[in-house]
Amino acid sequence: MKVMLMVPPEKHYMVASTHKALDHKREARPLLGILSVATYLKNRRPDVELKFIDCRAEGLTFEDIAQTIREFQPDLVGLTCLTFSYYDTLHTARIIKESCQTAKVCVGGWHVTLYPQETLNQKDVDYVVFGEGEKTFLELVDAVSQGRHPEGVLGLGYKLQSTSKMNSRWLDGGSPQVTGKPVMNEYTVRHGGDHQQIKQVMLNHERPVEENLDDIDSPDFSLVDINRYSHILDRGFDVTLPMESSRGCPFTCIFCDIRKTRFRSRSPEFIATEMERWAAKGVRSFFFVDDNLTANKPRAIQLFKEIVRRNLNVEFKVSSRIDRLDDEVMLWMKRAGVSRVSVGIESSKQKYLDLMQKKITVEQIEDCLARARKIDLPVFAFMMLGLPGQTRQEMLEEVDFLKKNKVEYASFSVLTLYPKTEMHRIALANGVLKEDPWQSFAENPVPEMQAPYANGLYSGEELKKIQLEVTRRFYFSPRILYRRIREVNSFKALKQRAKLALRLLGIEGA
Ligand code: SF4
Known part of the structure; x- marks a missing residue:
């Protein structure tokens, strides 16, 4: 059996929270979700011929995909899909079908988890994986390779085909639940003339989340060309590897799509062993994709201690809530090699923090920033603009707040x-x-x-202008310019910084 897993090309850019000048076609990191699915399959079904393609990283176009599909002739193609990439994903599905009529298309990812039925209803989609995909996709491959319907595969939706019977509930817009018994809806697909075909849409039960993340293999980076990935703020390392030590976040920020989700983690030993393995191969830089690595403080400290104990001599970046960064956490972070900690400050005004249910205070933020400065731990601040009723002046003042607190890095998103x-x-x-x-x-x-957007005072276009103005005001301040230039330690880093500057100046394509 031949299986392809693919990150579709990015052609249509959806304007949202990030500014296009900084976001579109930016250098990227490997997407760990689909890579993890591929690894899980590869390790358990060595008989399957597996091909992994990241079109964004490899710069592949839709025409390239058609050619690749014609050559590989896959039985099953898995596509990862965020809401931003939904349109391009469906276009990719269409090309796959046109290039290989026998190929089945499965779509997974965050968008599908939010909208499983709507995605499955799309013409060129045969299966959807909602929720965590490793086990679900493996079980789908098992079912397809054995020529049976994937009934009972948790977290999976699929289509059945027949030639008669019409369920008016579907045509009237009846909406099934994902949970509970598998649901069956039927709709009519017209293939021109009078010919009609009935398809039944089946959504199986949800799959419970993986409790022990040590049971999920570390991503196999040999499936991708890791040298193709870098990020605009990287400091010039040849390779920066993404690591995932936890999933989920129990906090309540109302703009966040993972709020109140169960926090699960890999053991400190698992992560440290993985880093050690890569460090032995010469990799010195890592980036933790965890949304809130310190949600469980004792575990986070244990992880940092384990990295110190193994004397790995690496540097890595993490994200944390402000209120998890007490002195002990920060000291162990620093000792373990954390070169930058990202924190969601969002706003310097208490009224907006409360509105977003951040459950932190401005005093806590300033105290945390002061303590980080004291031990020379660089902070990357995530800031939010375009909050309900927020004026342009208030947005510009956020830069003053960051400067006053000597924050090193910041990104300014428009609340979406x-x-x-x-x-x-x-x-x-x-x-x-x-x-x-x-x-x-x-x-x-x-x-x-x-x-x-949610601002209510300015149009989307005006918010984007303010966003660029605020970002420039921060990065073109003499102190920040000096600090960023001082960091340049290689030609690669110099190129990345130059690109960032050109993009901020509005020079497209930089
Ligand atoms: S702390 Fe971060 S990850 Fe958790 S809900 Fe808030 S924004 Fe989301």
């Missing part, structure tokens, strides 16, 4: 009502959103989709 977040739900309930643009997009994706 992302699908199925608490903020999105509130906006629908109180009429800020008259209708749900994400639902329409999930059902009928269009390339010109624009994400909705």
Whole structure:
């Protein structure tokens, strides 16, 4: 059996929280979700001929995909899909079908987890994986290779085909639940003339999340060309490897799509062993993708201690909530080699922190920043602009706050009502959103989709202008310019910094 797993090309850019000048076609990191699915399959089904393609990293176009599919003739292609890449993912699915009629297409990823049925209803999608994909995709491959329907595979949706019987519930827009008994809906696909075909859409039960992440193999980076990945703020290391030590976050920030999700983690030994293995091969730089690595403080300290104990001599970047960064955590971070800690400050005004249910205070933020400075631990601040009722002046003042607290790095996002977040739900309930643009997009994706904002004072275009103005104001301040130039220690780093500057100046394609 031949299986291909693919990160589709990025052609249509959806304007949302990040500024296009800094985000579009930026250097990227390997997507650990789909890489983890590929690794899990590779390790358990060595008989399967597996091909992994990251079109973004490899710069592949839709035409390239058609050629690759024609040559490889896969039985099954798995595509990863965020809401941003939904349109391109479906276009990729279409190309796969046109290039190899027998290939089945399975789509997984965060968008599918939010909208499994809507995704499965799309013409060129045969299967959807919602929730964590490692075990689900493996079981799907088992079913397909044995020629049976994947009934009972948790976290999977699929289609059955027949030639008769029409369920009016579907045609009337009846909506099944993902949980509970598998649901069956039927709809009509017209193939021109009078010919009609009935397809039944099946959504199996949800798969419980993986409790012990040590049971999920570390991503096999031999599946990708790791040299193709780098990030605009990397400091010039040849390779920076992404690591995932935990999933989920129990906190309540209302703009965040993983709020109140179960925190699960890999053991410190598992992670340290993985880093040690790569360090022995000469890799010195790592990036933890965990949204909140310190959610469980004792575990985080144990991890840092384990890295110190093994004397790995590596540097790595992590993310943490402000209120988890007490002196002990920060000291062990520093000793273990953390070169930058990202924190969600979002705002320097208490009214906005409360509105977002950040559950932190401005005093806590300033205290944390002062303590980080004292031990020379660089901080990357995630800031939010375009908060409900926030004025341009207030947004510009955020830079003053960061300068006052000598923050080293910052990114400024425009608060976006992302699908199925608490903020999105509130906006629908109180009429800020008259209708749900994400639902329409999930059902009928269009390339010109624009994400909705919550500010209420400025248009999306105006917010984007302010965002660029604020970002320039921060990065072009003499202190920050000096600090960034001082960091340059290689030609690669110099190139990346130059690109960042050109993009901030609005020079597209840099
Ligand atoms: S702490 Fe971070 S990851 Fe957790 S809910 Fe808030 S924004 Fe999301």
